[in-house]
Amino acid sequence: METRPVVVLTREERDNRPLAERLSQWNIDSRSLACIETHLTPPDDDTAASLPAAEEISAVAFTSRRGAEGFGAWLSQTGWQDETRLPAALMNHKGVLVAAVGDGTAKALNELGIETNLIADPPRGDVLAQTLLPLLAPQSHVIYVRGNLSVGALEAILRDAGHVVHPLGVYENRAPQVPRLEAFPVSAVFVASPSAVTRVLEANPWLVTRPFVAVGPTTAKACKDAGVEQVTDAGSGLDNWLDALREAHTKAMQALEQSPDETTKPKG
Numbered sequence: 001m002e003t004r005p006v007v008v009l010t011r012e013e014r015d016n017r018p019l020a021e022r023l024s025q026w027n028i029d030s031r032s033l034a035c036i037e038t039h040l041t042p043p044d045d046d047t048a049a050s051l052p053a054a055e056e057i058s059a060v061a062f063t064s065r066r067g068a069e070g071f072g073a074w075l076s077q078t079g080w081q082d083e084t085r086l087p088a089a090l091m092n093h094k095g096v097l098v099a100a101v102g103d104g105t106a107k108a109l110n111e112l113g114i115e116t117n118l119i120a121d122p123p124r125g126d127v128l129a130q131t132l133l134p135l136l137a138p139q140s141h142v143i144y145v146r147g148n149l150s151v152g153a154l155e156a157i158l159r160d161a162g163h164v165v166h167p168l169g170v171y172e173n174r175a176p177q178v179p180r181l182e183a184f185p186v187s188a189v190f191v192a193s194p195s196a197v198t199r200v201l202e203a204n205p206w207l208v209t210r211p212f213v214a215v216g217p218t219t220a221k222a223c224k225d226a227g228v229e230q231v232t233d234a235g236s237g238l239d240n241w242l243d244a245l246r247e248a249h250t251k252a253m254q255a256l257e258q259s260p261d262e263t264t265k266p267k268g
Helices: 013-025 045-050 065-078 088-092 103-111 125-135 153-160 194-203 205-209 216-225 238-258
Strands: 006-009 030-032 037-040 057-062 097-100 141-147 164-174 186-191 212-214 231-233
Touching: 006 013, 006 238, 013 030, 013 238, 037 065, 057 065, 057 088, 057 125, 065 088, 065 103, 065 141, 065 164, 097 103, 097 125, 125 153, 141 153, 153 164, 186 194, 186 216, 186 238, 194 205, 194 216, 212 216, 212 238, 216 231, 231 238
Parallel strands: 006 030, 006 186, 057 097, 057 141, 141 164, 186 212, 212 231
Antiparallel strands: 037 164
16 A cells, blocks of 8 residues: 555646656656546537638637647648638638637647737636737627637636627547545645546545645636635646645655654545
């Protein structure tokens, strides 16, 4: 049985690996417990046909890196050259603003050859919407590139301001089979979305008594709503997440040194 507390990582495996590698440099053990499984779902022709013409669109908003990847998958199907089709016509139209929720999303767009006009700081959907508002003419058409479980704060803010928002789903967040595990010492559970909070606790309800490190206020609120008492909102960015996880792990190790019999004993 594990006696040293570990950090539980709940993102997809490919997202957990960089965190695990950085944590290991500080001699912090981690365990991957993927609670997210995304699948790119490029829009079909009927969906594309329902969108306004490119010259009518004022902005395209991307609220996640997966959204950028899903848009890229759509782009690879339709091609840049055929400007009678979206998204090529859309992205080649000079009057369209491209807005990204953070540096990671902007980088993913840049890798597709799409230049970002503005980036939200801090990287949240509501902040992106507020950043866009002064740049939009009344009743502008905005394409909102999203997944099937997006919170929708950006959409609500833009609609309330009188703009026409066209949600464009390009990926799905699906529930993987999350393993049910016997309790073991945990220094922190890292969660990046409300869906991950729900899934990790449904499979392993004993984790509710452990500290959670959340990405952003929406996920932090989901933790508290689920009954987690020790919640840290680490904000955005890998360095901030690592700092919060290291702090949680340090506290767990200090508690272990002060009361080794109690802290090495998993709570039921």
